[in-house]
Every structure is written in structure tokens, then in C-alpha cells.
Amino acid sequence: MSASVQSAQTVWSDGVTHRFLTRAAEITGNHDLAVEVSEGQVEASSRCAGCGHREHTWFPREIHGRAQQHAEKCRAVPRPTV
Numbered sequence: 001m002s003a004s005v006q007s008a009q010t011v012w013s014d015g016v017t018h019r020f021l022t023r024a025a026e027i028t029g030n031h032d033l034a035v036e037v038s039e040g041q042v043e044a045s046s047r048c049a050g051c052g053h054r055e056h057t058w059f060p061r062e063i064h065g066r067a068q069q070h071a072e073k074c075r076a077v078p079r080p081t082v
């Protein structure tokens, strides 16, 4: 099997509880472009796979709203790694 065959399968990083697909993911169909949220008991963080934007909060309930907001407008696509 070639490497391109597995591209439909998105790899979830350790600790990621939710993924919010970005605007760029909608446009390109590349579902790797997402804001990945990691939620803990007392804190939560997110990271955008498109532009690298990161957020951290001590109020885990806030993280979904923030991730959603960022994902809705982020059109960044990182340079592909070879």
C-alpha cells in the first residue's frame, strides 16, 4: 500500500478530546486542518494545525467556544512536510 492511501484517516494526537475542522479544512477537504482540543479536569488547551495558534484556559468549558470561533475563520494551510 502506498502512503497516499491512508490519507483519509486522520491521526488523533494523544490527549485530544475534540477536533474543530477549520475553514481551510472545509475548502480543501483536508481534515487534518483542525483545532485540536485537549481537556483536563482543571484546565484545557487547544492548538490549530493550520496556523499554530494556541490557547490555554483554566476554565475547560470555555475551550470549545474559543476553538469553534477560531476554526470558523482560520484559512491557514501549513507548508506540506516532505
Ligand SMILES: [Zn+2]
Pocket: 022, 048, 049, 050, 051, 052, 053, 070, 074, 075, 076
Ligand atoms: Zn488557525
